[in-house]
Amino acid sequence: MTSQEQEVPDGWRVFRATGHTTDGPLPHLPKAPPWRQFRGGPPQPLPPDDEEAALRRLGPGNVVQQLGPDETDIVNAALLLRRPLLITGPPGIGKSTLAFLIGRELGLGRVLEWNIVSRTTLRDGLHTYDALGRAQAIAAWRAGLREATGTGPGEDADGSAAPSSRGRQRTPALGEFITLGALGTALLPYERPRVLLVDELDKSDIDLPNDLLHVLENGSYEIPELVRDAADSACVHTSDPGGHAVVREGRVECREFPVVVITSNGEREFPAAFRRRCLPLEMQPPTREQLLAIVESHLRERPEGTERLVDEYIRRVRSGGTHSLDQLLNAVRLTTLGGFQADADGRKLMEMLLRDLAKGR
Template sequence: MDGAKAASDLRFDGTDDYVATADLTLAVNAAITLQRPLLVKGEPGTGKTVLAHEVAKALGLGLIEWHVKSTTKAQQGLYEYDAVSRLRDSQLGDEKVKDIANYIRRGKLWEAFVADKPTVLLIDEIDKADIEFPNDLLLELDRMEFFVYETGVVVKAARRPIVIITSNNEKELPDAFLRRCFFHYIRFPDADTMADIVEVHFPGIKQALLREALASFYELRDAPGLKKKPGTSELLDWLKLLLVEDIPPEALRAKDAKSAIPPLYGALLKNEQDVQLFERLAFLARRDGR
């Protein structure tokens, strides 16, 4: 069985440490079957990056991560020619300058293409880069090969990696790129799913505390005008603090939905504008007697 077919036979069903919804597991398996990159969007804190880690762990695959920055160029994912080092070595009379291959630095796609075992390749936050970045990878991700001009060598994937690409929707991606991907949007977890996620991280947590904490959390997320809504990681940090400080459930239960800021709110609200907004909402609620 060749590497590509072997990869297409794999099935992802989530892991003990990652609560994957039915539609997410379906999307992962569809991308594997179609042998297309899985493009995952969703607000920060919905587990997009962690998904690649969990897919690799569940399927027993290697993981190669390419974290994209605003200055990242697509070429860096293939290879880079280190002309500066070659010039320096030539000035020193080093014999290795005769072979230009000594100065070709492999990128993350190259590493994934020649990996010894089937691999998950994570291209994280692709929307941070220049708008041309996705288009510059079209052929390489499509054909699973690229040409090294300096050496005249074609690098071809020994086995097709499972490619997972994340985006925070900071900018629109080109249509030609989108056509080559299987797309999935991770919706923010509802209260029942979030309770399952919390149980994974805090087994046996008291249901009264969990119930009140989730009510306060979603209430805060729904406050109009928040600059940054708290995500799953903020909720987990907050719960950890509540447990360490032994905050009782009744301390979270306000008489009115917006009559008080939750204790230890610094784990949930990350800028002064949101703190001031919530304080104003609390003041208005108290003033109106609601």
């Protein structure tokens, strides 16, 4: 234990769930345990920020603290142990928002989002290869070469092979047609961990959680197309806008295991082997005071009638319906605008905005 850790009894708690960033150096993360240390390279530059996405998720005002001390400690334990967080709870209570809260507070840059559907496979999250695009590029390159030399494909004017002519033009590089997915980008060798949001994993095919086990355990994967390629390295696209990364010998391995936030609405159970590799966190619905603060944080004010709408929202939630915080924000925004009339048509509109999502319409 270092002298700094002795002076600060809870120095392992780097996340406070406030969303406040520091003006000084970026927060220092605890060193990973020996069994969660990786040696990927070459190091990647700092990731870009995406403050607009964070504003949409967290709002422009002060972040309302929805996590209690116990839940905050679970997040800190996941950061310390370099293990994924498996967050469960009803739809719309802010599970995915936690990824943006961690990213903002710890200064980890743009959140990588992997939205899961029933057809999602592990390869979708790791990388995609545009084989058709590469074939078309090679055909265009060959056509341009023939036009430049005035010969047939691969021939000089006398009909002999022309390797020197081919060498004067750059062939389409394999890496130009490979794009890393959100998971693949998160596993690049960054000096500080990236934040990866795996949203609604319970909607996936039954095999996807098991397919993730190797990647989550080893922090690495291979790109088969690059492994078979003769080149020692390739420059590929990443999930960041305009981003590129160098991959050596077709293998990607992280330096710092990413902060993986996996959300689930509880539609099905996950295999024990998968749950063993995650730290579970169950989020509770916000209280009345928290709901009022959330509305005020997003709208930068508390319009007249907000309390009534919040009470109506709570009543509907307690009656057993499925509702989202977005519905409450939409209702407050619309029904508190000047000129809105709470007549019959207005009541119909509010019923539509606060409808039970479990009923399917």
